[in-house]
Amino acid sequence: MxxxxxxxxxxxxxxxxxxxxxxxxxxxxxxxxxxxxxxxxxxxxxxxxxxxxxxxxxxxxxxxxxxxxxxxxxxxxxPHTPTDQAWIETLFGHVKGEWPHLEKIVDPGDLEAELDHVREQYNSVRLHASIGYVTPDDEHEGRGDAIRKARRDGLDQARQERLDHHRRSRGQ
Incomplete structure (x- = not known):
């Protein structure tokens, strides 16, 4: 169970x-x-x-x-209020939309194996918008803030490098 x-x-x-x-x-x-x-x-x-x-x-x-x-x-x-369970409705929507083949599996053993794979992908690979485009595992293990900060720092650095490049290329 x-x-x-x-x-x-x-x-x-x-x-x-x-x-x-x-x-x-x-x-x-x-x-x-x-x-x-x-x-x-x-x-x-x-x-x-x-x-x-x-x-x-x-x-x-x-x-x-x-x-x-x-x-x-x-x-x-x-009753008749799916927003009371919005988080699970969202999960089912994502799983059904991103892995539609799951609904066609009839063998319980095959379904269990495939759900294990989907769970790993959903929690460890797929980036989630609602938590700042990190994985749930990253957030759960406390890495989310560092990843988001590194991403912001990288974007800031890339912007500065673009500005510097354009200034040099224009002779400023």
Missing amino acids: CFLAALEAEGLLEVIDARDTAQLREALLSGHPEQIERAVDGGQVPLLLAVSDNGPQMRSHSTREFLAGVHIAQHFGR
Whole structure:
């Protein structure tokens, strides 16, 4: 399951047992915001918050049980309001637009392998306008500011070199 893979990738599986309390688990399982709020006010903080649409797969009891078991709270966007999940709508739009072949893959193993490749490209190669044309990995690892500064410095230097060249060529 993607949630387990993500928790493992981020080193969070070990944290679950350390935070495990019956009160938190029951509050998350209930799905009632006020019960979850009482648990949080009592110092029982969920590991993560899953923000999703109101689709049946996310609203199902088995999904709620699983997420409660790994201490992930759920928050649902308003019905018929895709801007509540704008970040994921944008991600899906980019992935579907830039890698349209993914929708044609029918073998789950092939799809998983191809999604691994796309994830690597999206996070480590593709420059993202919303974070100043660096990769998410660059930003996440703290390299984004240095890359943007080096780019600005390079543009400033190139501009100065052009001005100097034109001044020399005109005899000024």
